[in-house]
Amino acid sequence: MEINDVNWLPHLKNAVPITGFGKKLSMYTIALEGWRRGLKLKFYTIDNPENKLKIRYSLSTEDREHKFESSKGDKTTELAYEICDNKFLTKEYLSKAGVPTPEGKRFSEETQDEEIINYANTLGFPLVLKPTNANGGKGVFSDIHSIESFKDALNYVRYELNYMEVIVETYVAGNEYRVVVVDNKVVGALNRVPANVTGNGTDTIRQLIRKKNSVRKGNPHLKSRNIKIDKPVTELLKANGYSLDSIPKEGEEIPLRLTSNLSTGGDSVDLTDVLSPELKKIAIDGTKAIPGLTVSGMDMIVNDKNNSGVIIEANTRPGLGGHLFPVQGKPRDIPKDIIDFYFPETKNIKRSSLYFDFNSILEPLQNRTADTVEVSPVSQGEIFAKKYIVSGKVQNVGYKVWIKRQALLRRMHGFAEDIEDGSISIVVAGTDENAINEFKNVCLEGNPKSEVSNVTEEPWDAPLKIGFEINKKRSTEEIEQLELDNIQMEKELHFYKKRYGQIKTSRFWRSTAPFRYVIDKVKNFIRSLKIT
Template sequence: MEENQENWLPHLINAVPTTGYGKKLSMYTIALEGWRRGLKLKFYTIDNPENKLKIRYSLSSDEREHHFESSKGDKTTEEAYEICDNKFLTKEYLEKAGVPVAKGKRFPEASTNDEIIDYALSLGFPLVLKPINANGGKGVFSNIHTEEAFKDALEHVREDLGYPDVIVEKFVPGNEYRFIVVEDEVVGVLNRVPANIVGNGKDTIRQLIRNKNNERKRNPHLKSRMIKVDKAVTDLLKSYGYTMKTVPGEGEVLPLRLTSNLSTGGDSVDLTDVISPELNRIAIEGTKAIPGLSVSGMDIIVNEEDGSGVIIEANTRPGLGGHLFPVQGKPRDLPKKIVDYYFPETKDYERSALYFDFNSVLDPLKNRTATTVNVAPLPYGHTYSKKYIVSGKVQKIGYKVWIKRQAMQRRMHGFAEDLDDGVISIVIASTDKQAVDDFKQVCLEGNNKAKVENVEVEEYDLPVQIGFHINQKVTVEDVRELEKEKEQIEKERDYFQKKYGQIQNSTIWKSTSPVRKVLDVIKGK
C-alpha cells in the first residue's frame, strides 16, 4: 500500500515494515541491502545464559560469509568492542593517538567519594560524571556547576544506580554530534536537538505536542520515541511563564527539554554536507586509534565558536535509523556503505526493487519454533513493474483473489487493493518484462463474476514485496474464492502424493535404488 513518505530514500519507500522500525532498523536495512545485491541472507538466534532472544544475521557470497549484530559486523573485533564498552579504556587509546578528548580521570570501585570530590574540585566546574560502562546515556550527568550537585549525582550513580566505577571529566561546552565512520570515510553526521515544538499562533502547546507526536509515528526511527509530558517538561514551561494551555506565536520555537536524547522526543538533524574537514579528521583518527574498529559511531562535542571538537564516546554498533530517517536534512544510505565495505565486489550490482517479508522471517525465531531462517534467494535479473487501474464491476466479487492466483501461477509479485472510487489498483512485478506487459490482458479477462470496463496502465517505480498480497479488508466473496483456492490446492496435493506413492512402489524405482544412492554420494548428500 502506497503512503506519502516524504524525505525517504526511494528504495526504502513502502519497503520498511513496522517489524523493522526502531531498534531493528539497522539489522533490517543492512540485511535488505545485501539480499537485494544477490547475497545469501540468513537470520538465526544465539544461546545466552539469560535465555533472552538474541537475533543475529549473516550475508554470504560464494567466496565468504560475514556475521552481523545490528550494525556491527564481524570485521569489528572483540578487542574493539571491549575497549569501546569501557569509557576509560576508550579515552586512554584516544589520548595515546593524540585524538582530542575531555580532561578527566577514572575512579574505580575502591575509590572513596571524598577522593572523587577532591579531584572534582581541583578540576573545576562545570563537570561531567559518568559510569565506566553504562549504555544509552544512563547515569551520565553533564554540566554540573556546584559541589552540592556533584555530590548528589555521585551518590545517585554509585549507590542508587549501582555503577561504582566512574569517570569525572571537565565539561566541554558545545553541541553533541554523532559521526558514522566506515573505514577511512565519514559517511554520516547527525546533530540531536532537544524536544521542541514550533508555534502556529492557533494551537495550544498540548495540541502542538500531539501534532508533533503524530509526525514522529510516521518516522520508522522515532515511532516509539514520543515527546512525553512529565515534570521536566512542565517545569521548563513554567520557567518560560507558560502552561500546556498557552498558544505560542507563529514561528516561535519552544524547547521542551534541555537534553537532546531522541528517546525523550529529540529531533535528528543531518549535517553531513556542512561539517568541517577537521572534525571529520578527528572522527576518522579516533576510529583508527582503537584496534579492530572498522565501522564506528563517534560522539563528538563541537564548540560552535571555534569549530573545535573532542570525542566523548566511541560506539561499535552505531544506530543507523537517525541517519536514514532524519527529522531535518538529507537521509544517508549507510547500509549501502556498510555492505560496500564488507562485499566490495557487489558495489556495481543493480539493487533490486523487491523486498522480503520481515515478519515471516522473525516470527519463527521469536516463537522459538526455529533457530535459523534462510531468506529465499532474490530472483535473478532486473525487476520490471507496472500498475493497472481496473474499473467496472470488480470490487467485492472475489476479483482480487482471482488476480492473486493468476499472479502466483506466473511467479509474479505485487499487490491488489480497492480504491475509494470503486476501482481496483493492481501492482505487478517480475523479471520477465513481457509477462508484466501481458498481465493487462489478465486484468481485462477477470473472474466469471467480474465485468471489467477498462484497464489503465501506469508506470510503477517503488519497491515491491516478494509474493502477491491483497491489501485492505477481505470481503465475503474473497473468502469464498480463497476457500475454492484452498480446495484446488488440496486436490493437487492429493494427486501428486498419490503419483509419488505409485512411483515409489514401481519396479523401476526399486530397481534403480542403488544408482540413486551412488548419485547422492557424488552430490555430497
C-alpha cells in the same frame, strides 16, 4: 525544532515494514541491501545466560560469510567492542593517540561519594557526570553548575539507576555531532539536537510534547523514540523557569534535555556535506586509535566558531536510522557503504527493487519455534513493474483472490487493493517484461463473477514485497476510531507514569535506595551461582 515530512531514499520508500522500525532499522536495512545484491541472507538467534532473545544475521557468497549484530559486522573485533563499551577505556585510547577528549577521571564502584564530590569541586564547574557502561544517554547529566546539583545527580546515577562506576569530566559547550566512519571514510554526519518543543501560544509544554511524539511516530527511526517526561526534563524546565503546564509563546523553542541522544527525544539534522576536513580528521583519527574498529559512530562536541571538536564517545554499533531518516537534511545510504566494505565485489550489481517479508522472518525466531531462518533468494535479473486500474463489477465478487492466483502462477510479485470508487488497483512485478505487459489482458478477462469494463495502466517504480498480497484499506471511521483508542491509551500511560514518578521521587523511595542496591547485588550474586 519542527519535524519535516520524512525524506525517503527512493529504494527504501514503502520497503521498511513496521517490524523494521526503530532499533531494528540498522539490521533490516543492511540485511536488505545485501540480499538485494544477491547475497545469501540468514537470521538466527544466539544463546545467552539471561535467556534473552538476541537475533543476529549473516550475509554470504559461495566462498565467505560475514556475521552482523545490528550495524556491527565481524570485521570489528571484540577488543574494539570492549574498549568502546567502557567510556573510560575509550578515553584512554583516544588520549594516547592525541585525539582530543574532555578532561576527566573514572571512579570505580568502591569509590566513596565524598571522594567523587571532592574531585568535582577540584575540576570546577560546569561538569558532566555519566556511567562508564550505559548506552543511549542513560544516566548522563550535562552542564552541572553547582555542587548541590552534582550531589543529586550522583545519588540518582549510583543508587537509582545502579551505575556505581562513573566518569566526571569537564563540560564542553558546543553542538553534538554523530559522525559515522566506514573503512576510514566519513559517510554520514548528524547534528543531534537535544529534545525540544516549539511553542504555539496555546498549548502547554506537556501538550506540545504529546503532539511532537505523535509526529515522530511517522518517522521509521523515531516511531518508538518518544520524548519521555522524566527527572532530567522536569529539572531542566524548572531551572529555566518553566513547568510542564507552562504555555510558551508562538515560535519560542523550549529545551527539554541537555544530552542529545535520539533515543531520548533528540532531533537529527544531516550535516555530511558541510562537515569540515578538520572535524572529519578527528573522527577518522578517533576510529584508527581503537584497535580493530572498522565501522564507528563517533560522538563529538563541536565548537562551530573555531572549527574544533572533542570526542565524548565511540560506538561500534552506530544506529543508522538518524542518517537514513533525518528530521532535517539529506538521507544517507550508509547500508550501501557497509555492504560495499564487506562485499566490494558486489558494488556494481544493480540492487533489486523487491524486499522481503521481515515480519514472517522474525516471527518464528521471536516465538522460539526456530533458531535459524534463511530468506529466499531474490529474483535474478531486472525487475519490471506496472500498475493496472480495473473498473467495473470487480469488488466483492472474488476478483482479487482470482487475480492473486493468476499473478502467483506467473511468478509475479505485487498486490491488489480496493479503491473507494469501486475499482481495483493491481500492481505486478517480475523479470519477464512481456508477461508484465500482457497481464493487462488477464485483468480484462476477469473471473466468472466479475464484469470488467475497463483497464488502464500506469508505470510503477516503487519497491514491492516478494509474493502477492491482497491489501485491505481501512475506512475513515475505522481510522478515526483507532486514533481515538490510541489517544486514550496514551492518557492512561501518562497517568501511570506520573504515579510511578511520584513514588520514585518520594522521600521513602530515596531513603531506601542504598538498601535496594544491596538487595539487587545479592540477587545478582545468587543468580550467577545458579547459572554456574
